[in-house]
Amino acid sequence: MTEELKNNNEILLSIRGLEVNFHTYRGIIQAVRSVSFDIKKGETLALVGESGCGKSVTAHAINQLIPMPPGKIDKGEIFFEGKDLLKLSEKEIRAYRGDKISMIFQEPMTSLNPVFKIGKQIADVFMTHHKISKKEAWDRAVRLLELVKIPSPASRANSYPHQLSGGMRQRAMIAMALASPEPGLMIADEPTTALDVTIQAQILRLLAELKAEIEMSVLLITHDMGVVAETADRVVVMYAGRKVEEAEVHDLFEHPGHPYTLGLLNSLPSNEKYKGQTRLEAITGQVPDLLTIGLWCPFENRCKYAKDICRKEFPEKTEVEPGHSIWCHQVGKLD
Amino acid sequence: MKQLLEVKDLKTHFSIKPENLQEKKAVLKAVDGVSFDVYEGEILGIVGESGCGKSTLGRTVLRLEQKTEGLVKYRGSDIYQMSERELKKSRTSMQMIFQDPYSSLNPRKKISSILEQPLRIHNALPKNEIPGKIDALLDEIGLNPKYKNRFPHQFSGGQRQRIGIARALALEPEFIVCDEAVSALDVSVQAQILNLLLDLQDRYSFTYLFIAHDLSVVEFISNRIMVMYLGRIVEYSDKDELENNHLHPYTKALFSAFPSTNPRGRENRKPIVMGDVPSPINPPSGCHFHPRCPVKKDICMKEYPEMKEVAPGHFTACHLY
Numbered sequence: 001m002t003e004e005l006k007n008n009n010e011i012l013l014s015i016r017g018l019e020v021n022f023h024t025y026r027g028i029i030q031a032v033r034s035v036s037f038d039i040k041k042g043e044t045l046a047l048v049g050e051s052g053c054g055k056s057v058t059a060h061a062i063n064q065l066i067p068m069p070p071g072k073i074d075k076g077e078i079f080f081e082g083k084d085l086l087k088l089s090e091k092e093i094r095a096y097r098g099d100k101i102s103m104i105f106q107e108p109m110t111s112l113n114p115v116f117k118i119g120k121q122i123a124d125v126f127m128t129h130h131k132i133s134k135k136e137a138w139d140r141a142v143r144l145l146e147l148v149k150i151p152s153p154a155s156r157a158n159s160y161p162h163q164l165s166g167g168m169r170q171r172a173m174i175a176m177a178l179a180s181p182e183p184g185l186m187i188a189d190e191p192t193t194a195l196d197v198t199i200q201a202q203i204l205r206l207l208a209e210l211k212a213e214i215e216m217s218v219l220l221i222t223h224d225m226g227v228v229a230e231t232a233d234r235v236v237v238m239y240a241g242r243k244v245e246e247a248e249v250h251d252l253f254e255h256p257g258h259p260y261t262l263g264l265l266n267s268l269p270s271n272e273k274y275k276g277q278t279r280l281e282a283i284t285g286q287v288p289d290l291l292t293i294g295l296w297c298p299f300e301n302r303c304k305y306a307k308d309i310c311r312k313e314f315p316e317k318t319e320v321e322p323g324h325s326i327w328c329h330q331v332g333k334l335d
Numbered sequence: 336m337k338q339l340l341e342v343k344d345l346k347t348h349f350s351i352k353p354e355n356l357q358e359k360k361a362v363l364k365a366v367d368g369v370s371f372d373v374y375e376g377e378i379l380g381i382v383g384e385s386g387c388g389k390s391t392l393g394r395t396v397l398r399l400e401q402k403t404e405g406l407v408k409y410r411g412s413d414i415y416q417m418s419e420r421e422l423k424k425s426r427t428s429m430q431m432i433f434q435d436p437y438s439s440l441n442p443r444k445k446i447s448s449i450l451e452q453p454l455r456i457h458n459a460l461p462k463n464e465i466p467g468k469i470d471a472l473l474d475e476i477g478l479n480p481k482y483k484n485r486f487p488h489q490f491s492g493g494q495r496q497r498i499g500i501a502r503a504l505a506l507e508p509e510f511i512v513c514d515e516a517v518s519a520l521d522v523s524v525q526a527q528i529l530n531l532l533l534d535l536q537d538r539y540s541f542t543y544l545f546i547a548h549d550l551s552v553v554e555f556i557s558n559r560i561m562v563m564y565l566g567r568i569v570e571y572s573d574k575d576e577l578e579n580n581h582l583h584p585y586t587k588a589l590f591s592a593f594p595s596t597n598p599r600g601r602e603n604r605k606p607i608v609m610g611d612v613p614s615p616i617n618p619p620s621g622c623h624f625h626p627r628c629p630v631k632k633d634i635c636m637k638e639y640p641e642m643k644e645v646a647p648g649h650f651t652a653c654h655l656y
Contacts, residue, residue: 050521165611196384197550201592201607223521226551226594230601249598267526269555270596278533280555282526286491 012217013039013062013185018076020057023069029290031057033241034075039185044211044218046232046249048225050264052287054241055221059187061086062219063097080185099129102177106190108169112161118172119145119157125179144175148206167199174206178214189221204230225268229253234323237261240287240298242314247324257326259303259334297329305330336374339510339542340396345369345405347388347395351616363616365391367566368405370642373510378536378543380557380574382550382589384612388566389546390434393512396544397429398422409510427457430503434515436495440487446473446498447483453505472501476531493524500531512544517552529556550593554578559648562586565615565623568642572649583651584608585624622654630655 020032032054039045047055060066062078062085078085080101085093097103105111113121122144123137132140138157145153148171161169170191177186188207192200208231211218222228228235228249235252237245237260245258256262263283265271274280285302297303300310309329318331347366353359365388373379381389394400396407398414407414409425417425433439440449450469454460460468470480476497487495496516503511513532517525533556535541547553553560554574561571562585570583581587588608595601610627613619619626625635634654642652 050523167611196548196612198384198588198592198608199611201594202609204594205607224594225522226596229596229598230594232598253596253598263523265596267523268551268596269526269529270551270593272597274555279530280526282530283523284527286493286524 010040011038012041012080013219014077014079015058015062016077016079018058018061018078019074020054020061020066020071021074022071027291030241030293031071031290032061035238035241035243037236037243037246039217039219041217042211042215043233044220044231046220046222046228046235047238048222048228048235048264049238050223050287052240052290053238055223055238056189058238059189059219059221062185062187063101063103064093065097065103095129098125098177098179100184102179102186104170104173104177104186104188104191107194108166108173109161111173112169114161117158117160118164122157122172122176122179125176129179140179141175144178145172147178147210148172148175150175165199166195167202170195170199170203171206174203174210178210185217185219187219187221190223191220192227193222193224200227207231225264226270237264240293241290242298243327244299245326245328251321251324255320255324257320257324257331257334258299258328259305259330260299262334263302297327305334336377338372339375339410340373340544341406341408342372342396343370343406343408345392345395345407346403347391347400348403361616364388364566364618365615366395369563369566369568371561371568371571373542373544375509376536376540376542377558378545378556380553380560381544381546381563382548382553382560383563384548384589386565386612386615387563388615389548389563390514392563393431393514393544393546397426397431397512399431423457427459427506428508429510429512430506430508431512431514432496432499432503432516435519436492436499437487437519439499440495442487445484445486446490449487449498450483450502450505453502457506459506468505472504475504475535476501477527491524492520493527496520496524496528497531500528500535504535507539508541509539510542510544512546514546515548516545518547518549525552532556550589562589565613565618567623567639567652568650569624569653570649570651572646576646576649580646580649582645582649582656583624583653584628584630584655586651588627622652 016036018032018035022029022031035058049055061073073086119138119141122141126132126137126140142153142157145157150156150168150171192203220231232249234248236243239260245261256265266281269280283302288298288301295314296312297310297314300306315327315329317325317327319325345366346368349363349365351361351363369392383389391400395402402415447469450472451465454465469483473480473483478494478497517528520528545556557574559573560577561568564585570586581590592607608627621637622635622640625631632654640652640654642650643656644650645656
């Protein structure tokens with residue numbers, strides 16, 4: 001596996017058979033179960049699903065930001081530039097965090113330090129990873145604030161997080177994520193969820209522009225199909241810790257193959273089919289408890305296509321088209 | 336259609352404590368001169384970004400927040416002129432569904448006692464009929480009555496929101512304010528709750544004031560839509576008219592910022608509005624939207640535009656029209 005990946009220049013990050021469990025006093029929560037996917041160089045991959053589906057845990061496993069304990073990565077490999085990140089020591093992984101693999105968090109107010117100026121917080125990233133002077137680091141921070149289109153960046157660098165609006169704070173976070181000279185992978189964990197829709201549009205556009213300028217890959221974690229449609233190249237749909245569908249973005253929206261993906265798209269009031277309609281086609285029921293979940297298809301209890309086999313085993317992968325895979329026993333039988 | 340609620344020039348201002356001795360007392364004009372009517376049986380949607388005053392408006396209309404100025408008439412009687420006793424009586428017909436199903440249910444009370452409370456406070460039913468009513472309520476909102484002795488933490492977010500809805504239904508109201516009633520929910524659950532609200536409306540011909548920041552949700556559920564920006568209504572009309580012919584630059588910005596769920600055509604993106612929402616403590620002069628407006632004129636910086644009827648039932652406050 002390693003050899004194959006080393007030779008494949010296309011792929012930046014490869015997750016293989018990842019299993020993450022949380023060992024709590026109530027029992028073992030199976031947050032992520034045998035999830036595998038690749039991120040190619042320069043692409044935006046969206047990891048989409050509802051709360052508790054394991055999308056954030058998967059992303060945090062890359063940087064090993066999962067609180068351990070109670071969390072534990074029980075199985076799997078995460079190859080980045082040919083190295084298995086899960087085999088690195090704490091000191092070695094630190095060289096990747098914030099440098100080659102950077103992260104944008106959902107809530108900029110709680111992820112920025114309230115007692116330091118934002119210029120200093122960005123400069124810190126440079127000084128951690130490179131031997132440069134304070135002055136030089138500060139200047140680079142100002143240049144980054146300019147890159148993310150913060151007006152009057154030189155004076156804004158002297159602001160504390162509470163003096164900035166939500167949109168500005170998220171821009172500052174993005175600037176911090178860009179602080180490495182060649183950000184390889186940017187993990188954006190619900191980057192616009194806490195923002196108003198007009199500000200969200202600005203941030204999504206900024207990310208698109210930055211991606212065109214800097215060669216980086218983006219792993220976008222989101223629950224919002226609208227954000228996926230606007231930004232992603234490829235999409236991985238997760239449900240209750242499992243990957244259920246993977247496809248190129250147009251394929252996913254036009255030919256969703258998994259009943260859950262279909263249900264998710266049908267749950268959107270903005271879906272064009274609801275023009276003039278008075279009811280939505282909602283998915284019934286609720287997400288199963290990850291403490292007691294079985295080995296079979298996790299969507300079985302809410303799926304209107306479910307048959308006996310769905311309650312027995314988790315389906316194998318079916319590749320319906322090159323690059324479009326579905327994990328469902330009833331592939332092709334949805335009408 | 337019969338008028339149910341009349342709101343005229345309503346203002347809700349909050350005074351902000353100064354942070355230090357030098358600072359003057361500031362006034363936050365959360366709702367600043369809003370007029371509209373709600374008709375029987377309709378769903379009136381209010382959409383706007385955070386801090387635009389939509390929630391305060393919903394609360395002021397129910398007298399959960401004290402107004403500063405203006406008039407709120409429910410079925411012809413001014414709810415701010417009512418005595419405590421009259422107000423309590425009218426509360427049975429006006430209810431609210433709250434945003435956060437986690438903080439709006441008392442964690443120490445069983446579901447049965449949460450649902451019992453409005454019935455007891457208003458003496459709506461004889462004691463022996465209350466358990467039957469609770470079962471009926473739970474059945475109505477799609478929860479099995481056998482769960483009534485559980486506590487809120489034993490339910491998922493969607494189920495809790497159903498319980499919040501059951502509580503609002505308990506007194507058989509006719510007017511319900513839904514304040515971001517589906518915003519905290521996952522999209523698949525959100526669809527269930529939207530359907531439930533519509534089913535209940537069909538059955539009991541409720542009137543909803545539906546407040547949300549999510550344009551697609553408001554567009555789907557409402558008959559009429561009001562768009563708010565910094566304490567004021569900038570545009571309102573029937574849903575179809577607003578969808579096809581929105582005029583105010585802020586409404587346009589809102590529509591174009593809303594992510595489409597069709598990935599085709601995203602390459603030729605529409606222009607988006609830049610800048611941040613200004614603080615409602617010190618809103619910009621003239622039209623509040625002018626600092627972000629792509630088509631502003633000189634007059635926009637000086638005068639707040641009046642609300643004008645541009646088509647039958649379609650009103651907007653913009654100097655361009």
